[in-house]
Amino acid sequence: MAKLLPIFAISALSAVGFGGWYSFSVLRPKDLQQYLEWQGFELASKKGGYIWKAILDEHKSIIVSRTKKLDPKEEDIESWCSSHLPSTDYESFKDDASKICVNNPQTVRAKIIQQDGNIDSLINDSQESKDKEYRISYIFKKHIDGVLALIGFIPPKQELGQEIKENIKDAGKALEAWCKKSLASKPEDVLVDNVKLLCSPTKFHTVKELIENQNEKNLLLTDGNNSSELNAKYEEIKDKASWTKDPDRSSFSMRVDDLKDWCEAMEKKEFSDEGIFSNIYPKFRFRCLKDK
Template sequence: MKLKLLGLSAIGASGAGGWYLFGNIRPKNVEEYLTRSGLKLLAWDSEYSWKAVLEENKELLKNILKKDPDSQSIKQWCRDILPREDYEKYAKAASLVCVDNPQTVKGKIIQLDGGISSLIEGLQDGNKDEKYKVSYVWKKHMSAAMELISFTPPEEGEGLEQGGKALGDWCKKALQEKPNDTLVSNVKLLCSPMPFDDISGLIEKNGENSKMLSDYSTKYNSIKELDTWKNDDTVKSIQNQQNQQNQQDQKILEQWCNDSKSKKFSKEGTFSERYPKFRFRCLQDADGGKK
């Protein structure tokens, strides 16, 4: 539509001669062709941008440069071809390599941050599947996020296996999509690892290590008759061990708290069952939670 309006405007202003003038507006070189096309040339000192270009166009650049590319060789190629008058020959490659025009969400994030190490997909160590499960379980209450990844958490249980997989599949696909601000923001929110894996890590992250009980007797006496305590299979398991060792009753609570700290949020029940009970049973002045 814009081109049609431009043509009509030219005719109205200059008559038939407008077509002659328009037809003779030929870009003088590759640089002018790119800027006339509405593309912005990359700044020579924008290292993250050149890194993104390299990531997105490795095969193209290998064919162009006839060697393994790096940022410096890409810059030099652009410097060499931007002044060239035979712009048709270089237009397509230059529009991918020499301009601010990331083709994927991954490329855009590299341009912004220098890499994707802040995302689960960019991690060099750790089990990515486990990381996706943890990220999912802490975001499954966000209905918009679950709608985005096309997953409905189950009414019973946490759905870690299916939910973690749904999130991982969405993140991998989203990184290859055309970038826009909303999608980039969503990827950064949903596809980044949580800064902890287990209950101990979360307590440390929250600065709550000092709130861990030092005297377990008072708390034990306050909860030992609760059905939630007496009927807890994880407690019964410790009780059986303690009875064999003839240890004091409050030691049961102390061991339960110590055992709980290593429970990972990638395991079914840690988020919805173990952690709320841990907060109630093992922290001083804890907020509400399961008993």
């Protein structure tokens, strides 16, 4: 009999175990709130901030259906959830509640709205200037490690001794496509941060606006206070082939005003145009700004 004791012990334990499992299996959350919490959700009412705004943006069709309002507000969702959380008969709306009553953004767009209250910091796709905005954002952020692979863009091959080719139009389109795709993707923290970085517009569009943004306006040689530096720069470059054969020159009077005219024309150039960042801007800084 001594050898049989372990078997009986195991049988007894099994009986207790199955009984415990059976009891647990028939447990049912007492109400909707407990159901949501057992599913691992955090109630939206406990989150605060812009959570209701994010939910409204992401699940408006469900909210319209549940609240019976064509143009529901944040308080309408909150009210619906508050009145239904105590419900014990929740089977018919638990799935919708798990979307509109909990802190569980499903997209990067919703996550950004939850954090910031809107997506106004990103490039607005309804603006006529959006193509330019994406191009400029690309050209100033392309040097960040991993960006080109991330947006799936391969810059054109460069030819030795030739001006740099940017292919900025296609680059802007690649960034735009990536931004749109990412906004609809699952909100991983790294992706959210990358979208905020890459899909937001710059504070400048033209060469002069960048100079002003960098607090360098007083360094412009076109400023009357810097006339002596302008003359010195002209004397430095006037016989160089890079100046005498520059195709962007508009006047050839062989006077200092030629340089001033060139600087004033170039400072109006927009970085959304091909070659302005890579070819014109470096020359502008050399020719049109005095040393700090």
